[in-house]
Amino acid sequence: xxxxxxxxxxxxxxxxxxxxxxxxxxxxxxxxxxxxxxxxxxxxxxxxxxxxxxxxxxxxxxxxxxxxxxxxxxxxxxxxxxxxxxxxxxxxxxxxxxxxxxxxxxxxxxxxxxxxxxxxxxxxxxxxxxxxxxxxxxxxxxxxxxxxxxxxxxxxxxxxxxxxxxxxxxxxxxxxxxxxxxxxxxxxxxxxxxxxxxxxxxxxxxxxxxxxxxxxxxxxxxxxxxxxxxxxxxxxxxxxxxxxxxx
Numbered sequence: 001x002x003x004x005x006x007x008x009x010x011x012x013x014x015x016x017x018x019x020x021x022x023x024x025x026x027x028x029x030x031x032x033x034x035x036x037x038x039x040x041x042x043x044x045x046x047x048x049x050x051x052x053x054x055x056x057x058x059x060x061x062x063x064x065x066x067x068x069x070x071x072x073x074x075x076x077x078x079x080x081x082x083x084x085x086x087x088x089x090x091x092x093x094x095x096x097x098x099x100x101x102x103x104x105x106x107x108x109x110x111x112x113x114x115x116x117x118x119x120x121x122x123x124x125x126x127x128x129x130x131x132x133x134x135x136x137x138x139x140x141x142x143x144x145x146x147x148x149x150x151x152x153x154x155x156x157x158x159x160x161x162x163x164x165x166x167x168x169x170x171x172x173x174x175x176x177x178x179x180x181x182x183x184x185x186x187x188x189x190x191x192x193x194x195x196x197x198x199x200x201x202x203x204x205x206x207x208x209x210x211x212x213x214x215x216x217x218x219x220x221x222x223x224x225x226x227x228x229x230x231x232x233x234x235x236x237x238x239x240x241x242x243x244x245x246x247x
Contacts, residue, residue: 003064011063013079018059021090025052028094037100040181042189044097050187051093054205055086061209065151066133068140075136078129085122085129092119105172105180120169127162130155130208146226150215153230154207161204161237167197174198176244195244203237 008015032045039047062082066075092115096103103119106112134155140148173180176195183192190196211230219225 004060006067007060007063010067011075011079013076013083014059014063014066017083017086018056018063021052021056021059021086024090024094025049025056028052039097039100039102041183044100046187046189047103048090048094048097051090055090057209058205059083059086062130062133065155065212068143068151069133069136070139070141071136074132078133081129082126085126088122089119089126102180104174105169107172123162123165127159130162131159134159144220146219146222147212147215149223149226150211150213150219150230153226154209154211157204157207157211157230157234157237161201161207164197164201164204164241167241168201174201176247195247197241197244200237200241200244203233203240207233207237 007018028045028049032043032049035043035045037044059082062079066079069075093103096106096112096115101112104116106116134152137148137152137155143151168174174197175182175191176197178191178194182194184190184196185192188198188202190199207230210233211226214229215226219229
């Protein structure tokens, strides 16, 4: 609760945006209980639920990390761009789910193509904001060396994982060897019998949380341990991407 208090005190835009996304999760959950339509083998509201959780966690994470930046005005710009871009992302996903059509890789008419492209621009802008924050962290002097490195490497792997999205766009699907909509694991719906590019994407994006947490709890002052953990985690993410094509 103390961490949550600090988040709301230091970065209200991202703090309240994260809260809004978690609230949206429950709205989508209720809708899923009332609306039994399915899309690619899942209830149409499952995807908005997943993205609401993901964006909520991302927003609170960035609110925590941006509080360390001495450039307050730049941190505010980053925060508001993230809020706007991720609002577009979730709104389009929810809209398309309500229409009963896919949001990603849907280019079958002008409206769907425009919405898909808008999502792409939003993700690119969001990624650029994290990359900008990463560059600004060079000026942070108040953190212990290991913890600061954990934040920087977490941001770097996040940016690389975001760029992996172009791989999925290149093949216009996330399943390797079969059309999207294959039988998958509970909720996340990663394909059980085929390669799934979302696994590596998921691992890479959540380096933004895991690497700083590792450094904070286990190696706040020792950079070597953070380098080793980050390298192992990056290999795991790249391995998941390679395995998607080898399964």
